[in-house]
Amino acid sequence: MTDRHTPSPDDIRPPPSEREAIENCIRSATTAPSLHNSQPWLFRIGAGVIDVYADRRRRLEVLDPTGRELLISVGAAVSTLALALRGAGYRADVGAFPDDGQPDLVARVTVGHRAPPSPAEEALVAAIPHRHTNRYPFTSCAIPAETLEQLIDAARQETAVLTVANPVSRNSIIGLSQAADRRQRATGGYRAELARWTTHRVLHHDGIPPSAIGPWDAMEIMPIRDFGLLQPHLTRAPETFEIHPTLMVLATTGDDPLEWVRAGQALQRVLLTATHLNLATTPISQPVEVPTVRRQLSDTANGIWAQMILRIGYGRPAATTPRRPLSDVLLPSLT
Template sequence: MTTVDSSVLPRCVQAATLAPSLHNSQPWRFRIDGGAVRVYADAGRRLDALDPSGRELLISVGAALFTLRLALRSRGWTSAHVLFPEPDSPELVARVELTGRAAPSEAVAALAAAIPLRHTNRRPFTAAVVPADATEELTRAAADEGATFTIAGAASRNAILGLGQVAELRLRADGGYRAELGRWTGPRKGRHDGIPPTAIGPWDALERLPIRDFGLMHTQPWRTSERFEAHPTIAVLATRGDDPPHWVLAGQALQHVLLVATRLGLATTPISQPLEIPEIRRLLTDTTAGRWAQMIIRLGYGPPAAATPRRPLAEVLRVDTP
């Protein structure tokens, strides 16, 4: 059995809870068993209106899994993981086993340092162009996890933005969606999840970008209407399959990309509305090329984004005693 200091695994799990999730729902649980960490999906936190299949829930859990692996590596531990190790327990998404010790590289340390700095940015970005060497590094980060990361050209970008507008309008017309949005943006006193007012951001004055309007159900009088960038950099993250293991893979790739972007000083906004309506998602998916769209990401340079709250570690972690 691998011997590890009792404080290491809980600290790495705590880092994993900083991963992004749909509506900051944090749909994960963890269990420490000796030198291993079990990563579970918390089905009770699935968003019924937006995510009936649980695809985005598993993307969120995958993002937490990648963060856990990175946190372990940054503390000098190598690890191996197995997805869905127990067929009779589909809620057990992964088992991460410590395999040995090795000093982390400078690149690993720099990427791990970005974990607490990564925040979804819903504010306008500047007109500065994202350089090619940055997008190449993001593409490699996705490829490292088995996914593809494709920057949209002008025509594709405009098509994606148009589909995003259609998706946003259709979602807003759904009573279940509006009720769900209200639950995750409700009064903040004592809450450790959801989207607080400080993270909502302004309205898009031209209503071009499909940035989810978390102020829809709880209007904030201080919110302003601002012009967003005219030519946003948009990328599509895709996988070569579309089942639960690929959704977890997509989450790991997403978090790897977001952390590299954070390290490079880039602001990011994951965009999922066009992928939450099946017929619109099909338009963004190329099954003949073996690519299923899993997430759209907006990239650029912008002001600092606000952090969102996290649940106490005691709510998400169970530690088995020998």
């Protein structure tokens, strides 16, 4: 005798079409991290492919004059898209800069035949909606060596290098970050650009909302960008951050647009791996936005260029940041 029940809407709803599945994967891709949550990406669905473009209109001219961080952001979105496709049961092959005549076409993701994701891929896909930049204090708990090794391996899988800063390097990075922050605040146009992306706005789908700014650092040591600088109306009680933060330097063997995209792919794989391991993360970009400071963090003689600093630890859940709707980032399909 079999059990019988009245069908629910979920029982009789047809499975999503391939187009719907792909659009859902693109929505996942838009959750990738980006400078000031600028979300500088566009997507086009083609026959068996998804093209990912850089949206140059969203480049931060003061902080990112070369577009390096813009391409890191797009690379992170490409990585997220490929993982989401794997989670949806498709093979996904990524080709960077597939058309020399279209420099803003950053990647072409080929949607292959059906194939189940691996357990490792499933874990990263599950972490996608839970990854958020965390600007709150972390605990003083040490991160196990094997956990740090998993993060290093995640970067290695994307041909990048992730290095844990020792105590001397950590103090040097903090000092360089503070110097870079002071220099940026004195740069013409910096405050106006910051205001563009952090001013409290209603019904906007980008930028840093007040809920994601975080508290003051009572010791004024932690090298986190102060998004509350131009919002004196916010009430932010000071909090004590960890005295000895765990900092990691993400670097690539080269410093051109292709390496910037790879850095973004590595960054997102590291961040999702950290999220899966219940770690909180804060990308720190000030020291790599000032060329003279960035060179001090790089080993240019051996072609190793610092692309991002990461703060890793255990902390409270972070707030989400808004995302642009699919209608804003999806280009019409070519006929």
